[in-house]
Amino acid sequence: MARRWLVTGCSTGLGRALVERLAGAGERVLATARKPETLADLAARFPDNLVTQALDVRDPDACAAVVAAAADRFGGVDVLVNNAGYGQVGVVEEVSDAELAEQFATNVYGPWRLTRLVLPLWRAQGGGHAVFVSSVAGLVPFPGLAAYTASKFALEGLAESLAQDTAHLGVKVTIVQPGGFSTEYGVTAPLPAARVSAYDPVAGPMLHGLRGMRDNPAINRPELFAEAVHRLADLPEPPLRLPVGEDAPQFISAALTARTKEFEEVTAARLHV
Numbered sequence: 448m449a450r451r452w453l454v455t456g457c458s459t460g461l462g463r464a465l466v467e468r469l470a471g472a473g474e475r476v477l478a479t480a481r482k483p484e485t486l487a488d489l490a491a492r493f494p495d496n497l498v499t500q501a502l503d504v505r506d507p508d509a510c511a512a513v514v515a516a517a518a519d520r521f522g523g524v525d526v527l528v529n530n531a532g533y534g535q536v537g538v539v540e541e542v543s544d545a546e547l548a549e550q551f552a553t554n555v556y557g558p559w560r561l562t563r564l565v566l567p568l569w570r571a572q573g574g575g576h577a578v579f580v581s582s583v584a585g586l587v588p589f590p591g592l593a594a595y596t597a598s599k600f601a602l603e604g605l606a607e608s609l610a611q612d613t614a615h616l617g618v619k620v621t622i623v624q625p626g627g628f629s630t631e632y633g634v635t636a637p638l639p640a641a642r643v644s645a646y647d648p649v650a651g652p653m654l655h656g657l658r659g660m661r662d663n664p665a666i667n668r669p670e671l672f673a674e675a676v677h678r679l680a681d682l683p684e685p686p687l688r689l690p691v692g693e694d695a696p697q698f699i700s701a702a703l704t705a706r707t708k709e710f711e712e713v714t715a716a717r718l719h720v
Contacts (some may be wrong), residue, residue, distance in 0.1 A: 450525040451525045452526045452527075454479065456479070459476040459485070461580065461672045462630060462650045464669035468674065474677075475496045476496065477499075478497060478692060479500050480502065482503065503530075504553060521572075524569070526578060528565075529561060532553055533595075536639060536654060538593055538646045540646070541643055558602060560580060562577055562605075565623055569613075574618055576620075577606070577619070578676060578679070579622050581606075581624050581626050582599045583626050583694075585600055585640070590650055590652075591651075591653040605620050606621075620687060623679075623686055625695060626691070626692030627694055629664075631661055633659070667692040675689065
């Protein structure tokens with residue numbers, strides 16, 4: 448039986464690849480984007496099972512309207528994929544209050560709001576699956592991406608809390624942690640209004656790498672992400688975390704090893720007492 452999907456951030460990249468795969472497999476999909484006209488070709492290809500709607504996840508009314516539309520068109524939601532997001536470039540000193548607020552409004556508050564709106568449907572139908580598209584940056588900090596990293600750390604805290612709060616309701620939660628993918632993410636990542644040249648030695652190489660991600664044939668393709676998330680929904684007991692991409696396990700393993708080593712050294716030295 449086809450599942451009912453609500454996916455955010457579908458205009459390009461990972462989100463678009465996912466809805467194209469889902470719709471092609473016969474799943475019922477409500478695909479959202481700030482500019483839904485970017486999905487017109489997919490809506491024309493899959494008129495029977497793909498619906499598009501405008502959504503800026505920062506807009507509470509728009510979020511409520513999308514969830515209502517999913518309930519009206521499909522009778523509910525089985526899988527919510529919180530994919531919409533972007534990466535604010537900048538070190539801590541460079542990022543302003545306004546830039547930080549916008550980063551969290553999109554990457555954290557939007558997913559929280561949508562999940563909160565979908566939860567009554569899941570309580571009524573006896574379960575659902577919340578998928579949060581994080582990043583390896585949700586566990587591994589990268590220089591020059593302080594606001595983005597902080598938002599993904601927060602997103603993962605939200606998801607872990609949700610998993611504890613709702614397991615008894617039949618709600619499944621998965622944090623997807625993509626590595627580097629050839630999407631528009633690095634090209635469109637905005638620079639901070641205030642630049643501080645003292646940080647160029649550490650932030651400069653990261654910015655250069657970001658700007659080259661879209662056209663780098665050596666990194667992961669969005670179709671790999673789409674396949675992984677689609678398979679994920681088939682699992683009777685999906686994992687809480689799923690690294691996606693050839694490079695993701697390496698980044699995460701190195702970070703976990705370093706943290707474990709430091710933890711063991713600190714406790715061995717009894718610095719905690």
